[in-house]
Every structure is written in structure tokens, then in C-alpha cells.
Amino acid sequence: xxxxxxxxxxxxxxxxxxxxxxxxxxxxxxxxxxxxxxxxxxxxxxxxxxxxxxxxxxxxxxxxxxxxxxxxxxxxxxxxxxxxxxxxxxxxxxxxxxxxxxxxxxxxxxxxxxxxxxxxxxxxxxxxxxxxxxxxxxxxxxxxxxxxxxxxxxxxxxxxxxxxxxxxxxxxxxxxxxxxxxxxxxxxxxxxxxxxxxxxxxxxxxxxxxxxxxxxxxxxxxxxxxxxxxxxxxxxxxxxxxxxxxxxxxxxxxxxxxxxxxxxxxxxxxxxxxxxxxxxxxxxxxxxxxxxxxxxxxxxxxxxxxxxxxxxxxxxxxxxxxxxxxxxxxxxxxxxxxxxxxxxx
Amino acid sequence: xxxxxxxxxxxxxxxxxxxxxxxxxxxxxxxxxxxxxxxxxxxxxxxxxxxxxxxxxxxxxxxxxxxxxxxxxxxxxxxxxxxxxxxxxxxxxxxxxxxxxxxxxxxxxxxxxxxxxxxxxxxxxxxxxxxxxxxxxxxxxxxxxxxxxxxxxxxxxxxxxxxxxxxxxxxxxxxxxxxxxxxxxxxxxxxxxxxxxxxxxxxxxxxxxxxxxxxxxxxxxxxxxxxxxxxxxxxxxxxxxxxxxxxxxxxxxxxxxxxxxxxxxxxxxxxxxxxxxxxxxxxxxxxxxxxxxxxxxxxxxxxxxxxxxxxxxxxxxxxxxxxxxxxxxxxxxxxxxxxxxxxxx
Numbered sequence: 150x151x152x153x154x155x156x157x158x159x160x161x162x163x164x165x166x167x168x169x170x171x172x173x174x175x176x177x178x179x180x181x182x183x184x185x186x187x188x189x190x191x192x193x194x195x196x197x198x199x200x201x202x203x204x205x206x207x208x209x210x211x212x213x214x215x216x217x218x219x220x221x222x223x224x225x226x227x228x229x230x231x232x233x234x235x236x237x238x239x240x241x242x243x244x245x246x247x248x249x250x251x252x253x254x255x256x257x258x259x260x261x262x263x264x265x266x267x268x269x270x271x272x273x274x275x276x277x278x279x280x281x282x283x284x285x286x287x288x289x290x291x292x293x294x295x296x297x298x299x300x301x302x303x304x305x306x307x308x309x310x311x312x313x314x315x316x317x318x319x320x321x322x323x324x325x326x327x328x329x330x331x332x333x334x335x336x337x338x339x340x341x342x343x344x345x346x347x348x349x350x351x352x353x354x355x356x357x358x359x360x361x362x363x364x365x366x367x368x369x370x371x372x373x374x375x376x377x378x379x380x381x382x383x384x385x386x387x388x389x390x391x392x393x394x395x396x397x398x399x400x401x402x403x404x405x406x407x408x409x410x411x412x413x414x415x416x417x418x419x420x421x422x423x424x425x426x427x428x429x430x431x432x433x434x435x436x437x438x439x440x441x442x443x444x445x446x447x448x449x450x451x452x453x454x455x456x457x458x459x460x461x462x463x464x465x466x467x468x469x470x471x472x473x474x475x476x477x478x479x480x481x482x483x484x485x486x487x488x489x490x491x492x493x494x
Numbered sequence: 495x496x497x498x499x500x501x502x503x504x505x506x507x508x509x510x511x512x513x514x515x516x517x518x519x520x521x522x523x524x525x526x527x528x529x530x531x532x533x534x535x536x537x538x539x540x541x542x543x544x545x546x547x548x549x550x551x552x553x554x555x556x557x558x559x560x561x562x563x564x565x566x567x568x569x570x571x572x573x574x575x576x577x578x579x580x581x582x583x584x585x586x587x588x589x590x591x592x593x594x595x596x597x598x599x600x601x602x603x604x605x606x607x608x609x610x611x612x613x614x615x616x617x618x619x620x621x622x623x624x625x626x627x628x629x630x631x632x633x634x635x636x637x638x639x640x641x642x643x644x645x646x647x648x649x650x651x652x653x654x655x656x657x658x659x660x661x662x663x664x665x666x667x668x669x670x671x672x673x674x675x676x677x678x679x680x681x682x683x684x685x686x687x688x689x690x691x692x693x694x695x696x697x698x699x700x701x702x703x704x705x706x707x708x709x710x711x712x713x714x715x716x717x718x719x720x721x722x723x724x725x726x727x728x729x730x731x732x733x734x735x736x737x738x739x740x741x742x743x744x745x746x747x748x749x750x751x752x753x754x755x756x757x758x759x760x761x762x763x764x765x766x767x768x769x770x771x772x773x774x775x776x777x778x779x780x781x782x783x784x785x786x787x788x789x790x791x792x793x794x795x796x797x798x799x800x801x802x803x804x805x806x807x808x809x810x811x812x813x814x815x816x817x818x819x820x821x822x823x824x825x826x827x828x829x830x831x832x833x834x835x836x837x838x839x
Contacts, residue, residue: 261586261657278642286634289635293623305527309526311605312529
């Protein structure tokens with residue numbers, strides 16, 4: 150992207166983010182209990198991220214001829230659910246930092262954060278209920294069905310990842326990993342936002358599956374890039390603890406690569422390191438794993454995988470959006486490919 | 495209830511429970527990930543309780559002329575959500591036992607239990623989506639709206655209770671407590687199951703609020719009785735840790751009464767005791783609190799409150815169900831009053 154494209158892209162992303170956040174804040178009940186529920190949720194949403202998911206949904210809706218207002222409740226519901234996931238994921242992973250701040254459960258304790266996350270999931274469904282008046286009961290149920298399927302996919306993906314950690318699985322293949330992140334990340338972050346946007350724009354659209362490859366490639370490239378940043382990024386830009394994934398025992402392409410390439414002694418020690426709980430892992434061990442990953446080229450291996458997937462996503466983009474006339478929104482989606490994969494934070 | 499009534503009641507309750515559990519089990523995806531998601535949820539539902547909530551919904555639907563099949567998805571959704579709440583409540587309260595077994599997070603760890611509870615909340619919404627084919631899109635959305643409101647009420651109630659514990663609030667009045675349990679318990683356990691049953695039976699019914707007093711009185715009597723059993727019940731029958739509420743710092747009528755009646759020294763010590771985390775509380779302190787409650791008649795005070803509320807519920811029952819012709823289902827609901835309040839487990 151040249152800098153003019155990049156500015157236009159960021160401006161549009163900012164617009165969509167603002168509209169989504171407005172809808173989100175408006176959807177929060179203005180009542181008690183504030184202190185341990187609605188104030189916390191409001192504050193959390195205020196620090197919400199770049200808003201790529203709702204932007205994809207809104208831009209896709211507009212690219213296929215729909216209006217922002219028609220997709221806004223759904224886009225806001227997706228962003229609300231994303232935030233609900235983050236609150237519970239951080240508990241499940243034992244993460245201490247998010248967006249440069251302590252995670253919700255570090256600030257308010259696990260009980261209140263579990264409950265607030267539940268409320269955010271519930272509020273995302275409430276936003277879908279609002280579709281009834283904007284889209285009519287039938288189309289609103291179709292959106293509900295897309296949302297329902299993406300919600301369950303994500304929780305299944307999360308169960309797979311947590312199970313691998315619990316069982317200290319050291320035999321995860323690249324295919325296993327890609328299947329897991331399809332479920333954990335790709336559906337709710339990429340595939341369904343596009344599907345929902347297109348469905349709202351063209352209620353009779355029966356070929357929503359054309360977004361599946363696009364979202365799968367893009368989402369996988371994104372997740373791998375996220376895993377790499379977790380190891381190599383700067384804490385300030387990234388907002389999370391660097392190497393947090395290693396403390397949390399997360400399975401990544403880099404880790405699978407290391408298990409494949411390392412010597413028997415190294416992989417034995419790695420397995421033993423991973424079996425320890427978070428507070429039984431030490432900084433010098435983390436450094437050792439990262440050095441090993443450098444030595445064996447595991448990070449470069451993952452990086453090249455992400456690049457391949459990004460290229461595949463670009464091809465899939467043209468197929469998925471071929472029916473959409475050229476427009477700023479279509480261009481926005483194409484630009485988002487570069488933005489998301491080449492990001493450093 | 496004489497023993498003939500009681501047998502008929504238990505038989506009907508058993509029938510409704512069986513039908514609900516069948517619908518619940520059928521609603522679970524038959525696929526991976528089994529080990530850390532669907533198997534756990536399936537097992538949890540198998541050990542599910544007496545099923546009063548779905549029974550109330552089904553009986554109310556039938557009492558007003560509807561059919562079981564029309565309300566079954568909604569009744570199952572209510573029971574699924576109830577189980578989702580239990581999984582997360584036990585995490586939030588730090589409870590170790592439920593239904594005579596270790597709680598889910600004690601068995602599988604907090605991460606997997608948080609995620610399974612999320613999935614159960616999601617699956618309860620999926621059951622509501624099935625109403626579309628049985629009830630049509632419009633009525634299905636009306637049921638969704640009832641469900642949405644009961645879900646948020648419950649999470650608000652939970653936030654209030656958790657906030658009181660976190661702030662070690664020792665100034666909770668009876669009215670505060672009753673407002674909290676209206677939100678935490680009454681809506682989802684009593685009021686909305688009746689409202690949803692009646693709505694499905696008579697889609698044009700515009701007076702669903704007539705169930706609010708009934709469900710509020712009944713639910714409050716039920717919750718107070720539950721609090722009393724937590725202190726005085728037998729572990730075997732009750733299935734939870736006896737005095738668990740005191741370990742968890744739960745605010746109850748008994749505790750408020752004790753704060754009102756105790757000497758300044760006693761209430762000071764009580765406040766200090768409550769400020770301790772669970773593992774900083776000792777059995778002899780628990781015994782001391784229970785003796786104090788006996789001395790000041792706090793348990794008797796709560797018991798008499800529950801009795802008054804049960805009587806009020808009986809009056810409210812006649813008003814709420816006056817339009818329903820006499821039927822076995824109407825009799826079942828009336829009998830449930832006694833069953834729920836006079837229970838010992």
C-alpha cells in the first residue's frame with residue numbers, strides 16, 4: 150500500500166470503528182449494577198482494538214450494495230462477542246496484560262470477570278435481537294443462525310487448544326494447528342463477518358460459502374502473525390506480555406516445527422518445560438526456547454507459512470468478491486489483507 | 495400434599511424431566527471436540543437436578559392450552575442455561591461440590607470449565623433458534639426476547655452478589671437481599687419459565703406480568719430455603735458442602751439478621767471473618783457463626799420469612815392462573831409450591 154492508500158484505509162477503518170463503538174455503547178443498559186458490571190464492560194469496550202471484524206462486516210455489506218445501518222447491529226454484536234471472548238480467554242490462558250493494561254480478571258478478580266464475560270456474550274445476542282426491527286424477523290433469524298454457528302465453532306476451537314495444553318500434547322501437526330485456528334479464530338474473525346455482511350446486503354444470497362476460503366486463509370495468516378508477534382514483538386506495541394504464549398503453553402507452528410527439528414534431548418527438555426504451570430516456568434527457559442527457535446529457523450518457517458496464506462487469501466479475495474462492483478469498500482477489504490498481515494502490533 | 499398427590503406430582507415432574515433431558519441430549523453436537531467439551535457437557539446434564547424450571551414452563555404452557563412439543567425447545571433452553579449458570583457460579587463462588595460430585599472446574603480445571611459454561615450458554619440460544627420451525631419466526635423472536643431479558647437479569651443479580659462479597663458489605667438490608675435474589679434467581683427460575691409457557695400457549699397474551707408476583711414470591715421463598723439448607727442440611731441430601739455459603743461469604747437473610755442483632759464485638763468479629771478468603775476461614779469460626787445464628791434466632795427468622803413468602807406465592811398463584819381451567823398441569827404447579835419450599839434437599 151502506498152501512503153495515500155494507507156491513509157484512506159486507516160480513515161475508513163476509523164470510521165467503522167467509531168460507528169461500531171457508538172452502537173456498542175448505546176446497547177449497554179444505563180442502570181445498576183454499574184460498579185461490577187456495566188462500568189467494567191463500558192471501560193473494556195472503550196479500550197477496544199482496531200475493530201477489523203466489524204469493519205469487514207460493514208464493508209462487505211456495502212460492497213454488495215447494502216447500507217451501513219442495516220449491518221450495524223450485527224457488526225456491533227460481532228465486536229461485543231470478540232470482547233467477551235477476550236475476557237474469558239485471558240482467564241483461561243492466565244494472561245496478565247491486554248491492550249497494555251492488566252486483564253480484567255487481574256483488575257477485578259476471576260469471579261467478576263467470568264460474570265462480565267457472560268454478560269458480554271448475552272449482550273451480543275441482544276444486539277442480534279435488534280435486527281428484527283431493521284431486517285424483519287426472517288432475515289434476522291438467518292443472521293442469528295450465522296452468529297450461532299460462528300459462536301459454537303469458536304468455543305470448539307478454544308476447547309481443542311485448552312485440551313492440548315492440559316494434555317501437554319507435543320505431537321501437533323501443522324494440519325492439526327490449522328484446523329484448530331480455523332475454528333478458534335477464522336470463523337468469528339473473518340469468515341462469518343463477511344458472510345453476515347453479504348447476507349444482509351443480498352438476503353437471497355445462497356452462495357455464502359464463497360467467503361470460507363478467503364476468511365480461512367486470511368484468518369490463518371493473521372493468527373500465525375499474531376503468534377509470531379507474541380514471541381518477537383515489542384511489548385509496548387503489542388500490548389500483551391512478550392512470550393506470553395510460551396508461559397501459557399500455547400501450541401503454535403513454531404513450537405510444532407521445533408518438536409520436529411530439535412534433537413531428542415532438546416524435545417525432551419521442551420516437553421518437560423511445557424508441562425510446568427505458568428509460575429513454574431522461568432525467564433531463562435523462555436530465552437532458551439526462543440534461541441532454539443532461532444537456531445532451527447522455526448520463526449522463519451512460520452513467517453513463510455503466513456506469507457503463503459496471505460497470497461492465497463489475495464487470490465480467494467478476487468473469487469469471493471468478483472460479483473461486487475469496484476468500490477471504496479471493496480478496495481478497503483483488499484487493503485485490509487496487507488494491513489492485517491504486515492502489522493507489527 | 496397427601497401421598498397420592500405427592501406420587502402424581504413426582505411422576506409428572508419425572509416425565510417433564512425425562513422429556514427435557516431427551517431434548518437437551520439431542521441438541522448436543524455428536525462430534526469433536528468430545529473430551530474437553532461435549533463429553534463434559536453431556537455428563538453434566540446427565541447429573542442434572544430435578545428439572546423444576548423446565549417443568550414449570552411445560553406445565554404452564556399446557557395449563558393454558560398449549561402442547562408440550564411447542565414449549566419443549568424453550569424448556570430445554572432454560573434448563574441448559576441453568577446448567578451453564580451452575581458451572582460458572584461454582585467457579586465464581588469457589589464451590590467444590592455440586593450434586594454430590596466435585597464441581598466441573600475442580601474436575602477439569604477453570605479454563606476448560608469457563609469454556610464449557612460459555613458453550614452451554616451458546617447452546618441454550620441455539621435451542622431457541624429451533625423455535626423458528628415449531629413456532630414461526632415472529633413468536634420465536636418473542637420467546638427470544640423473554641429469554642434475553644431473563645439472562646441479563648440473572649447476570650446482573652450475580653454481579654450484585656459478587657460485588658457485595660468483594661466489598662465485604664455488612665449493611666445489606668432484607669430489601670436489598672430480596673432485590674438481589676429477584677434478579678439472581680426469581681426471573682430465570684420461576685417468572686420467565688411461566689411467562690414463556692403462557693406466551694407459547696397463547697401468542698396474543700399481553701398480560702404476562704401477572705406471573706411476576708407469583709414467581710417473585712415463590713422464587714424468594716425457594717432461595718431463602720436454599721440458603722437455610724446450605725447451613726443446616728445434610729451433605730448427602732443437599733449435594734453441596736454444608737456451610738459453603740459462609741466460606742464463600744454469601745450474603746443471606748440470616749447474615750443480615752445477625753449483623754442487626756449481634757453485639758458490636760460480635761459483628762466486628764463477623765466482619766473480620768467475612769473479609770478472609772475461603773482458605774483463611776476455619777471450621778471453628780464457621781461453627782461460631784452458626785451458633786451465633788442459633789442464639790439470635792437468625793435461622794428461625796429466615797425460615798419464617800420463607801413461610802410468609804410461600805403463602806404469598808399461593809395467593810399469587812390463584813391470580814396468575816385464574817384464566818386456566820382446572821387441569822392436572824394446573825394442579826401440578828400448585829403442588830410444586832409445597833414441594834419446593836418444604837424440601838430438605
